[in-house]
Amino acid sequence: xxxxxxxxxxxxxxxxxxxxxxxxxxxxxxxxxxxxxxxxxxxxxxxxxxxxxxxxxxxxxxxxxxxxxxxxxxxxxxxxxxxxxxxxxxxxxxxxxxxxxxxxxxxxxxxxxxxxxxxxxxxxxxxxxxxxxxxxxxxxxxxxxxxxxxxxxxxxxxxxxxxxxxxx
Numbered sequence: 001x002x003x004x005x006x007x008x009x010x011x012x013x014x015x016x017x018x019x020x021x022x023x024x025x026x027x028x029x030x031x032x033x034x035x036x037x038x039x040x041x042x043x044x045x046x047x048x049x050x051x052x053x054x055x056x057x058x059x060x061x062x063x064x065x066x067x068x069x070x071x072x073x074x075x076x077x078x079x080x081x082x083x084x085x086x087x088x089x090x091x092x093x094x095x096x097x098x099x100x101x102x103x104x105x106x107x108x109x110x111x112x113x114x115x116x117x118x119x120x121x122x123x124x125x126x127x128x129x130x131x132x133x134x135x136x137x138x139x140x141x142x143x144x145x146x147x148x149x150x151x152x153x154x155x156x157x158x159x160x161x162x163x164x165x166x167x168x
Contacts, residue, residue, distance in 0.1 A: 002094055003041050003070070004101065005145035006050030006121025007137035008033050009079065010064050015055075019124045019139050030064065036144045038069045045070040047145055048090055050121040050136055051077020051103025058082045077103035077121065094148055105133060117155055 009015040010033065013026040023029035041047055047070050054061040061082040065072060076086035090101045091110055098116035100109045105120040105127055112118065112132065121137035129135060134155055136146050146154075 001042070001045045002148040003045055003047040003145040004050060004119050004136040004148070004151060005037070005047060005138055005141070006075075006077070006103065007052045007124060007139060008049070008054070009052055010054040011056030011060055012054075012079065021139070021143075033138065033143055034064065034067045036142075038067075040144055040147070041069045043069050046073065047071070048073045048101050048119070049075060050101050050119060051075050052079045052121060052137075053077065054082050055079050056082060058084075075101055075103055097152070099148075101136075105129065105135070117151070119151065 010030050011026060015021065016023050016026065016029060021029060023032060049072060053074060054064060056064070073090060074083065074086060075090050076083050076088050080086065088102060092099055098111050099119065100111070100116055101119045102109070103120065104122050106118055107130070109118040110116060115132070117132045117134065119134055119136045121135065123135060124137055125135055125140040127135070132155055134151055136151070138144070
């Protein structure tokens with residue numbers, strides 16, 4: 001099964017204040033994020049992390065990754081200094097749906113005019129999405145990863161983001 005997430009910001013104490021997260025400390029946040037992740041993701045699942053995974057060192061971040069179930073694909077975000085290299089864009093066809101994941105929300109993305117979907121993080125739920133676009137950052141999903149089935153259900157629910165009388 002496929003899962004998507006982003007903006008965990010492990011080891012980033014200031015993110016608790018910036019995004020009003022319900023955690024007492026960075027240690028509390030790290031522990032809760034790992035617990036919520038593992039409650040949904042099995043050892044066989046694959047998770048695409050859409051950037052800003054960790055503010056920690058490579059060693060600290062490796063220790064967090066070891067605690068997480070499943071297999072991981074990391075997309076580089078603006079705070080992922082623990083990654084010496086990394087891709088900024090990931091693309092794959094899943095169940096006849098072309099999926100593009102990036103840390104940043106895009107105005108247009110590969111195959112966007114042909115039904116592809118774009119999954120992103122970075123904005124912590126503060127940006128109105130375009131059709132076929134979804135913020136998979138943890139702040140939007142009660143600090144859990146989102147399954148591909150949940151992604152599709154949520155994209156189908158959002159038919160008109162601009163209001164009935166608007167013309168995007």
